[in-house]
Amino acid sequence: MTDISEDVLKQVITVRKSDSHKGNYGRILLIGGSENYGGAIIMATEAALNAGAGLIATATHSINLTALHARDPEAMYIDYRDPKLADLIKKMDVVVCGPGLGMSDFAKRILLMLKNNTNEKQIIVLDASALDLIGEDHSLLPLNAGHIIMTPHQMEWQRVSQIKIPYQTDAANIEALASLCPKKNITLVLKSNHTHVYSENGEVMVNPLGNPGMATGGSGDTLSGIIGGFCAQFGAKFETILAAVYIHSLAGDIIYQTNYVVKPTQISKLLPQIMKKYSSLN
Numbered sequence: 001m002t003d004i005s006e007d008v009l010k011q012v013i014t015v016r017k018s019d020s021h022k023g024n025y026g027r028i029l030l031i032g033g034s035e036n037y038g039g040a041i042i043m044a045t046e047a048a049l050n051a052g053a054g055l056i057a058t059a060t061h062s063i064n065l066t067a068l069h070a071r072d073p074e075a076m077y078i079d080y081r082d083p084k085l086a087d088l089i090k091k092m093d094v095v096v097c098g099p100g101l102g103m104s105d106f107a108k109r110i111l112l113m114l115k116n117n118t119n120e121k122q123i124i125v126l127d128a129s130a131l132d133l134i135g136e137d138h139s140l141l142p143l144n145a146g147h148i149i150m151t152p153h154q155m156e157w158q159r160v161s162q163i164k165i166p167y168q169t170d171a172a173n174i175e176a177l178a179s180l181c182p183k184k185n186i187t188l189v190l191k192s193n194h195t196h197v198y199s200e201n202g203e204v205m206v207n208p209l210g211n212p213g214m215a216t217g218g219s220g221d222t223l224s225g226i227i228g229g230f231c232a233q234f235g236a237k238f239e240t241i242l243a244a245v246y247i248h249s250l251a252g253d254i255i256y257q258t259n260y261v262v263k264p265t266q267i268s269k270l271l272p273q274i275m276k277k278y279s280s281l282n
């Protein structure tokens with residue numbers, strides 16, 4: 001078990017090439033935000049945008065459209081009830097599914113649609129309600145994806161793995177991960193005050209940063225968007241995921257120096273500045 005170090009940011013975040021275009025930085029779709037949880041998918045979208053994803057689409061309940069575009073007009077929108085969502089999923093490099101999705105039968109159908117339209121080139125980030133639905137039915141895991149990243153907090157991981165919170169040791173978590181995903185194309189980001197990240201090969205890295213100011217609804221939704229945005233640009237290497245976890249808490253710590261509470265949207269706002277700094281250090 002080793003701490004994630006600052007070096008991973010220098011390694012992962014590179015200077016952009018002059019002759020690049022938005023297609024070079026990945027197409028990402030974020031799915032979630034039922035009637036009462038629109039904020040979750042908007043925060044995830046804003047995080048993916050500020051983390052640098054090239055093209056962003058958000059599939060959510062239509063009630064969230066005005067709020068989404070008022071905050072982030074850069075994101076395209078599709079009603080998550082639109083049957084064309086299946087085709088859109090197929091075109092994406094990265095799909096983040098779950099923030100604010102809820103636990104309805106409709107949400108279950110969305111996960112099934114995701115599973116049925118995912119291919120081996122794609123990276124799927126599963127968070128929040130998506131994980132709770134998978135906890136109820138493991139067959140909803142999109143195992144044909146190129147890479148799956150699960151980002152549960154401890155209770156969500158308990159629901160998925162059946163390992164109760166006090167018994168979530170590294171050894172137990174690695175065993176549960178292998179049995180969930182025998183192809184081993186999976187990374188587990190187990191969130192807590194010191195998030196542990198588990199690679200497909202059983203490597204464990206611990207996030208040394210973060211603070212209790214981040215204990216605010218939406219911090220995890222923001223992390224899922226950052227992970228998605230980083231994977232869209234830099235690929236789903238283990239280091240990319242570590243860099244996303246690290247920068248989320250680094251931003252949180254910078255804000256916490258002068259603020260009692262860290263609003264998740266402030267984390268997103270700070271990302272481009274931090275990324276600029278580290279891009280010139282590699």
Ligand SMILES: NC(=O)C1=CN([C@@H]2O[C@H](COP(=O)(O)OP(=O)(O)OC[C@H]3O[C@@H](n4cnc5c(N)ncnc54)[C@H](OP(=O)(O)O)[C@@H]3O)[C@@H](O)[C@H]2O)[C@@H](O)CC1
Pocket residue numbers: 036037038039040041098099100101102128129153154155156191192193217218220221
């Ligand atoms: N603005 C919005 O739209 C927002 C929408 N959101 C959306 O809401 C949906 C439900 O997600 P959720 O995370 O709020 O609820 P749930 O999964 O029941 O977890 C809470 C339970 O777990 C327990 N717990 C134990 N350890 C824990 C730990 N380390 N970290 C956290 N919890 C821990 C905790 O224990 P207790 O509080 O009793 O100590 C409690 O019993 C989901 O779709 C999400 O995206 C939110 O993102 C907020 C902003």
Ligand SMILES: Nc1ncnc2c1ncn2[C@@H]1O[C@H](COP(=O)(O)OP(=O)(O)O)[C@@H](O)[C@H]1O
Pocket residue numbers: 128152153191192193194195209210211212213214215216217218219220221222223
């Ligand atoms: N006390 C804390 N110290 C460090 N990080 C924290 C603390 N509390 C919460 N966080 C971070 O905030 C995020 C919370 O995720 P989650 O519970 O999924 O939030 P939400 O679903 O409300 O968006 C995680 O990344 C976690 O590591």
Ligand SMILES: [Mg+2]
Pocket residue numbers: 127128153220221
């Ligand atoms: Mg969450």
